[in-house]
Amino acid sequence: MSIARFWRETPRRYNLGGSRCANCSNVYFPPRAVCPSCTAHRQSLGKMEPFQLSGEGEVISYTIVHDPAEGFEMQVPYALALVRTPEGPVLTGQVVDIAPEEVRIGLAVRATFRKLREEGKAGVIHYGYKFTPTQASPGPERKGAVAESVAEPTATGNAAT
Amino acid sequence: MRDVAILGVGMTKFGELWDRSFRELGIEAGFQALVDAKLSSKDLGALYLGNMASGSLIEQEHIAPLLVDYAGLSGHHLPAIRVEAGGASGAVALHQGYLAVASGAYDFVVVGGAEKLTDVPDVTANRITGATADQEWESVFGATLPGLWALMARRHMYDFGTTREQLGQVPVHMHEMGSRNPNAHYRNKITLEQVLAAGPVAEPLGVFDCAPLSDGAAAVVLGPLDRARKFTDTPVQIRASVVTSDTMALHHRTSFTRLDSTIVAAKRAFAHARRRTTDVNIAEIHDAYSISALLALEDIGFSEKGAAGRELAEGRFALGGNPTINSSGGLKAQGRPFGAVGVAQAVEIVRQLRGEAKERQVSGAELGLAHDVGGTGATSVVHLFERVN
Amino acid sequence: MPMQAGIVSYGAYVPRYRITPTEIGKVWGVDGEGMGIGLNVHRKSVPSPDEDTITISTEALRVALARGAIDPQELGAIYVGSESHPYAVKPTATVVAQAVGATPNLTAADFEFACKAGTAAIQVCLGLVGSEMVRYGVAIGSDTSQGAPSDALEYSASAGGAAFIIGREKVIARVHHTLSYTTDTPDFWRREGQRYPSHSGRFTGEPAFFRHVTECARRIMDVASTTPASYAHVVFHQPNGKFPARVGKQLGFTEAQMEHGLVTPYIGNTYSAAALIGLSNVLDHARPGERVLVVGYGSGAGSDAFDIEVTDQIDRYDRSVGLPVEAFLHGGVEIPYAVYAKFRGKIHLGGS
Numbered sequence: 001m002s003i004a005r006f007w008r009e010t011p012r013r014y015n016l017g018g019s020r021c022a023n024c025s026n027v028y029f030p031p032r033a034v035c036p037s038c039t040a041h042r043q044s045l046g047k048m049e050p051f052q053l054s055g056e057g058e059v060i061s062y063t064i065v066h067d068p069a070e071g072f073e074m075q076v077p078y079a080l081a082l083v084r085t086p087e088g089p090v091l092t093g094q095v096v097d098i099a100p101e102e103v104r105i106g107l108a109v110r111a112t113f114r115k116l117r118e119e120g121k122a123g124v125i126h127y128g129y130k131f132t133p134t135q136a137s138p139g140p141e142r143k144g145a146v147a148e149s150v151a152e153p154t155a156t157g158n159a160a161t
Numbered sequence: 162m163r164d165v166a167i168l169g170v171g172m173t174k175f176g177e178l179w180d181r182s183f184r185e186l187g188i189e190a191g192f193q194a195l196v197d198a199k200l201s202s203k204d205l206g207a208l209y210l211g212n213m214a215s216g217s218l219i220e221q222e223h224i225a226p227l228l229v230d231y232a233g234l235s236g237h238h239l240p241a242i243r244v245e246a247g248g249a250s251g252a253v254a255l256h257q258g259y260l261a262v263a264s265g266a267y268d269f270v271v272v273g274g275a276e277k278l279t280d281v282p283d284v285t286a287n288r289i290t291g292a293t294a295d296q297e298w299e300s301v302f303g304a305t306l307p308g309l310w311a312l313m314a315r316r317h318m319y320d321f322g323t324t325r326e327q328l329g330q331v332p333v334h335m336h337e338m339g340s341r342n343p344n345a346h347y348r349n350k351i352t353l354e355q356v357l358a359a360g361p362v363a364e365p366l367g368v369f370d371c372a373p374l375s376d377g378a379a380a381v382v383l384g385p386l387d388r389a390r391k392f393t394d395t396p397v398q399i400r401a402s403v404v405t406s407d408t409m410a411l412h413h414r415t416s417f418t419r420l421d422s423t424i425v426a427a428k429r430a431f432a433h434a435r436r437r438t439t440d441v442n443i444a445e446i447h448d449a450y451s452i453s454a455l456l457a458l459e460d461i462g463f464s465e466k467g468a469a470g471r472e473l474a475e476g477r478f479a480l481g482g483n484p485t486i487n488s489s490g491g492l493k494a495q496g497r498p499f500g501a502v503g504v505a506q507a508v509e510i511v512r513q514l515r516g517e518a519k520e521r522q523v524s525g526a527e528l529g530l531a532h533d534v535g536g537t538g539a540t541s542v543v544h545l546f547e548r549v550n
Numbered sequence: 551m552p553m554q555a556g557i558v559s560y561g562a563y564v565p566r567y568r569i570t571p572t573e574i575g576k577v578w579g580v581d582g583e584g585m586g587i588g589l590n591v592h593r594k595s596v597p598s599p600d601e602d603t604i605t606i607s608t609e610a611l612r613v614a615l616a617r618g619a620i621d622p623q624e625l626g627a628i629y630v631g632s633e634s635h636p637y638a639v640k641p642t643a644t645v646v647a648q649a650v651g652a653t654p655n656l657t658a659a660d661f662e663f664a665c666k667a668g669t670a671a672i673q674v675c676l677g678l679v680g681s682e683m684v685r686y687g688v689a690i691g692s693d694t695s696q697g698a699p700s701d702a703l704e705y706s707a708s709a710g711g712a713a714f715i716i717g718r719e720k721v722i723a724r725v726h727h728t729l730s731y732t733t734d735t736p737d738f739w740r741r742e743g744q745r746y747p748s749h750s751g752r753f754t755g756e757p758a759f760f761r762h763v764t765e766c767a768r769r770i771m772d773v774a775s776t777t778p779a780s781y782a783h784v785v786f787h788q789p790n791g792k793f794p795a796r797v798g799k800q801l802g803f804t805e806a807q808m809e810h811g812l813v814t815p816y817i818g819n820t821y822s823a824a825a826l827i828g829l830s831n832v833l834d835h836a837r838p839g840e841r842v843l844v845v846g847y848g849s850g851a852g853s854d855a856f857d858i859e860v861t862d863q864i865d866r867y868d869r870s871v872g873l874p875v876e877a878f879l880h881g882g883v884e885i886p887y888a889v890y891a892k893f894r895g896k897i898h899l900g901g902s
Contacts, residue, residue, distance in 0.1 A: 009297060014649040030298060061319070061417055063311035064364040065303065070288050072303045073899055074599040074892060080308050080363075082316075082412055090412040092309075093302045096598060097566045105319050113608040113649050114600040116301060125636055127604065127645060128302065 003119075006126050013128035016111055018089060020051035027051050029089035055111035057083035057131065060090065064100040071117030079103040083131055097132040108134040162263040164386035166396040166549065169198025170508040175377035175496030176346040183219050183277040187228040190378035190501075191273055198382035198392050202232075206267025207240040211254030211274035212500035213247055217289040219277050228273065245500075247293030247535030248449065250274065251379065252404075252503025252542035259402040262383045274504035275378035286374050290499060293536035295410040307371050307450060309411050309537045311363035314452035316417045318365065320467070323455065325365050327470030329356035331451035332369045332493050334473060338480070339494025341521035346375045346496030370451040375496030379505035386549065395515040400528075401430035401545040411537045422541035423460035423532065430530075430543040431462075438462040441484045441545075442526040443513050445506035447534040448491040457532055458486070461543070484530075485523045488513060503542060506531035514548040555679040556721035557714055557858070558686065559620060559867070561613025562830040563606050564710040564817050564878035567596040569890045571705045577887045578700045585705050590791025594708035594818025595878075596885060597694045599893050603632045604642050606711035606823075607692040608649040613872035614688075614713040615650060618720070622652040625715075626684025629674060630660050631667025631822045633740065633747070634694045646690070656684075664738060665787055666848025667691060668712070668822040673728055673854060675716035686717045693821035696894060698746035706790050708818025710878070712826035722864040723833060723842070727774045727857040731766035738849035749849075755793070758851050763787065763797050766853030767845045774857040778802040782840035785811030785828040787847035789819045810835050811844075816879040831875035836860040 011017045012030045019031030023043045026035060031051075035044030062081040065072070072078060079100040084090045095103050096114065109131035116126045171193020173186050187210070195202060210225040221227070225241035244254040251274030258272035278286050291306045299309065317323045333353055339345035351369060359368040389396035407422040408414055414421065431437060438461065446461065448454035458469035463484065472478070478486035489495040489509040492502055510529035512518045531544040570593050575582015586592050597606070607630050615622055630642040643658035661667040661674075668691020675687030692711030697703025737758035740747035763786060771777060778784070784807045786794035791814050798808045811828040814820075820827055825846040832842055837860065844856040891897050 006301075010648060013301075014645075015651055061312040061316040063308050063315055063366075064361070065305060065308045065311075066361045066363065067287070067305065067307065069291065069300060069303050069305050069308075070284065075303075077361075078303060080303055080312070082312050082417060092299050092304050092312075092410065092412045096600065105315070113605050113612075114598075115602060115605060116303075116600070125602075125604075126301070127649065130302075130600065 003124055014113065016053035016055055016129060018051045018053050018087070019048045022047035022049055027087045027089055029053055029085070029091060051087070053085050053087050053089065056134070057085045057091070057109050057111070059095065059103060059105055059107040059109060060084045061105060062095065062103045081131065083109055094130040095132070096130050110134050163265060165259050165262045165383055165399045166386040166389040167381050167399065167507065167511050167546070168200065168384045168389055168392045168396065169194045169196070169382040170380070170511045171197055172344060172379035172505050172508045173377050174344045175375045175498055175505070177279050178376040179279065181376065183215065183221070183224070183275060184228065184231045186277065186376060186378040187273060187275040188232050190275065190380040191228065191232055191271055194271060194380035194382045200269055200382055200392060202234055203237065204269050205234070205237065205239055205271060207242065207261060207270045209254040209258045209261070209270060209272045210241070210243050211251030211272070211503060212243055213245060213250045213276060213293070214289050214499070218286070219280050228275070246540045248499045249503055249533045249535035249540040249542050250500035251505070252531065252533035252544065253540065255381070255503055255507055255544065256402045256404045256542060258383050259399050262385060268388070269382060269384045271380055271382055272504060273378060273380040274501035276498035276500040277376050278374040278498060279376050283374065298410050299412070305363060307366055308363040310450040310452050311366045312411065313417050313456065314365050314450070317452060317455065320418055323467065323470040325357065326353060327474050328365060328370060328451040328455070329353050330474040331448060331454045332356050334478065335448060335487055335491045335493035338488050338521065339490025342490050342495055345490045345494050346373055347490070347494045366450055366452070372449045372492035372497035375498045377496055377498035377501045377505070379501045379508050381504060381507050381511070389549070396549045397511045397514050398547050398549050399544060400434035400436065400547045401543070403430045403433070403543050405541050407539050409536070409539045418456070419466070420456055420460050420534065420538035420541060422538050423457060423534065423543070426541045426543040427461040427532070430545050434545045436528060436545060440528050441530045442528055443485045443488060443510060443523050444530040444532065445487055445489060445491065445509050446532045448487060448493050449497060449534070453534065454491070461530065461532060480521060481523055488518060488521045488523060503531070503533040506533060507544065507546065510546045514546060554718050555676045555716055556724035557833070558717035558720055558722065559614045559618030559715040560712065560830050560833055561610045561617060561872055562710070562712040562827050562875050562878065563609040563613065564595045564820070564827070565597040565601050565606065566883055567598065567893065568593040568882040568884045569596055569887065570884065573887050574705055582705065588792070589706055590795065590815050591706045591818055592815050593882070593884070594706055595710055595820070595882065596890050596893055597709040601709070602636045602694055603630070603634050603692045603711070604636055604645045606694065606709065607642060607646045607690045607713065610692065610711040610713040611646060611650050611688060611690060614715050617868055617871040618715055620686060620715060622650045623655070625652040625686050625688055626656050627675060627678050627687040628652060628656060628658045628690070629671035629688065630690045630692060631663065631671045632660065632692050633662055633664055633667065633821055635660050635662070638742070663852065664848035664850050665789065665821045665824060666846040666852060666854055668826045669844070669846035669854035669856070672714055672716065672856070673730070676725055676728060679716050679718055686715050689714045689716060691822035691826040693823055695821045696746055699896060701746070703747070703749065706814070706819040708820050710817060710820035710823045710827055712823050712830050714826065720863050721861055722867045723858050723860050725856055725858050727770055728855065729766070729770050729773060730852055730854045731762050731769065732852035733762070735851035737851055754849070758849060759787070759789065759793055759847055760797055762851050762853040763845050763847050764801060766855045767801050767843065770843070770855035770857055776841070776857065778807070780841055781807060781843045783811055783832040783836065783842045784808055785825055785832055785842065785844045787825045787845065788812060788814035788828060789824070791815035813875065813879055827875060833860070833864070834869060834874045834876065836864060838862045838864055
């Protein structure tokens with residue numbers, strides 16, 4: 001994907017900037033120039049306002065991808081989900097920081113900021129949203145996901161030699 | 162608008178046709194259809210060619226005049242028009258041809274569909290076919306075409322109790338049909354156990370739940386119904402030709418367990434033809450993924466919502482069934498050369514209605530339906546064909 | 551001269567995956583467990599393939615902004631200190647600024663001074679805020695550093711980040727003094743274009759880490775007229791769990807003073823983030839009036855010291871937003887070396 005083509009969408013891909021129709025209050029992501037609910041007489045023309053999504057959401061369907069999209073080879077298998085936001089829009093994105101087989105319909109997630117793909121070794125790096133389980137986000141405190149028991153460090157700050 | 166008939170049909174074998182070029186395939190299908198219609202090429206008014214991605218797949222754009230040229234018809238200076246609608250390109254080309262004849266703009270047209278998918282590596286082909294989904298808001302985030310259909314499958318299982326085994330019966334059904342079709346990409350029968358044991362592509366879909374990447378071409382000749390008897394003893398009338406659209410991205414739909422574009426297309430087609438789903442004897446439906454077939458059966462109205470998996474597994478749609486589904490083997494077994502699919506569906510229906518389908522013939526078939534989908538349902542096409550007695 | 555400026559908010563982030571020295575040692579025929587005990591590093595964090603210094607910095611700063619309820623448009627400066635900036639040329643800080651919604655009316659830049667680029671960024675922010683050039687300045691220390699396969703560094707080099715918002719209003723930890731100690735000492739480096747850093751073995755100890763940290767700590771206590779007993783908590787740079795414990799003991803600090811500031815045994819050496827995640831953990835536990843000494847260290851070489859006092863404001867500050875550092879210290883999912891090698895780009899796919 002060309003640099004400009006990706007770059008011009010960064011406010012949406014980085015920050016979940018959507019739009020809201022001032023006529024009917026429906027929220028859209030990505031932003032739309034015209035409201036699909038107010039099209040009969042184009043009441044929304046010129047009335048679409050910027051609207052910030054919270055990044056919260058819930059998985060309403062998911063799959064575990066084994067035959068990856070180009071650039072996602074290192075992440076196979078990965079969970080891909082439809083995520084419904086409380087503001088209304090549904091987004092397609094990866095669910096990370098969870099074992100893919102633990103993703104469920106109804107899982108509460110929130111947006112996180114990750115690398116999407118690189119244009120080869122020398123090219124630009126594209127960033128954007130993915131989702132992590134809300135319970136674990138932004139880091140790893142969930143005990144249930146640990147594959148095997150993790151040994152606690154046996155010594156702390158007093159192992160001076 | 163005047164009534165339109167299909168006067169001739171033709172298609173190549175579908176499959177990994179390493180020794181055949183795009184040009185050869187297109188010309189073979191086109192000539193078969195012209196010969197079948199007994200139509201002189203000087204009577205042709207136009208060519209409509211369904212093709213999804215020649216520019217990406219064989220780095221050749223502007224392919225409609227190219228095929229006319231290699232068919233030896235460049236001296237006629239025909240209008241030659243390429244039509245693109247993702248995987249539904251062929252079906253939409255058929256719609257364009259239908260409109261052209263119905264309107265009286267042309268008397269006789271060839272509608273072709275052709276795709277050459279194996280001249281690029283699988284990874285590239287998957288990327289290109291994946292571009293029929295929303296590149297900016299789906300593909301960029303790791304979505305693949307099977308991945309998006311898998312999202313629909315998972316939700317269908319969740320909402321309606323559809324089982325993995327019921328999904329797995331779809332390719333079993335298609336391969337059974339394909340085993341009787343000499344043009345099919347796959348002619349081997351498979352078992353449910355094989356389907357379930359195959360490697361995953363995008364769970365719950367596995368390798369056998371996904372139609373293959375195929376090369377192939379198909380063509381039909383259309384003309385006014387009132388002149389059809391001059392060319393054929395068994396004209397088949399196009400009773401309805403409906404194209405619909407929906408949001409590009411799956412995530413913008415109101416439901417993930419149905420395609421509204423298909424529901425509306427089927428409703429409009431049946432209303433236009435003044436026929437009902439129960440009148441249909443045979444149907445060719447879009448089964449690019451197991452879940453696609455179940456959604457199609459429900460959205461067209463053959464099955465109640467949520468019941469398609471069970472009914473297909475019980476054998477309702479087998480040869481001679483109610484109706485017979487995908488006697489060709491469908492996209493799964495006959496093959497999936499994207500832009501050719503919609504035209505090949507018409508070819509199969511015409512052969513069935515004429516009684517020329519040999520060992521897979523459905524006896525007494527009179528009304529046939531063809532259903533094709535682009536992307537994840539941003540385009541749906543439904544055609545109804547009827548034998549003129 | 552006491553300064554007006556101080557820490558207004560902070561946030562830390564450590565990736566989810568962990569690997570043990572034992573697991574690494576298995577691959578190289580080394581007693582990894584013994585190595586871990588010797589270094590006092592028992593697990594180290596590993597970033598996912600889709601994480602880098604930019605994403606880690608962003609996550610840390612988002613938490614800091616949320617905890618402080620600070621409008622990102624009020625940020626006047628963002629500086630990211632790291633030795634693993636994803637681009638050699640093109641700033642980490644601009645992506646972070648865009649990703650938190652701070653653009654375009656701010657200044658941004660990347661810092662590099664081995665492991666003390668993050669503390670250097672704090673000093674610059676103190677200057678900008680103190681001089682009222684900006685309302686808020688952000689200093690981030692963040693790294694996804696790597697040790698070459700089988701090198702001693704591989705047992706400790708990990709990933710993490712911490713973001714500090716420096717301001718004059720609602721300060722939760724006032725910085726009374728800061729100073730640095732800097733020399734040309736080649737103990738650790740990475741040449742342009744090289745994938746992994748190099749180091750000078752035991753030379754990294756006495757003339758490098760110990761000399762700079764000790765001198766810097768003594769000088770700031772002179773200037774501040776404090777002694778080790780003045781501090782409730784002390785945080786040192788921590789390339790492993792051993793060096794900071796030893797330097798603390800030499801300077802006269804107790805284990806109790808070092809307890810919360812020492813995080814490397816649990817997550818490995820997060821380089822530019824190491825002292826700052828330690829400070830974050832201290833602030834997670836700190837009470838009003840407690841004094842904190844922070845002494846960072848960066849190879850090449852230099853130390854930055856901070857004499858900090860926690861204010862009453864910390865009781866009105868919402869530390870419950872995001873995850874406490876403890877969650878990162880004790881959580882995580884262990885992975886085998888093969889997965890670690892894949893995640894860290896040590897496996898190359900064909901055709902690319």
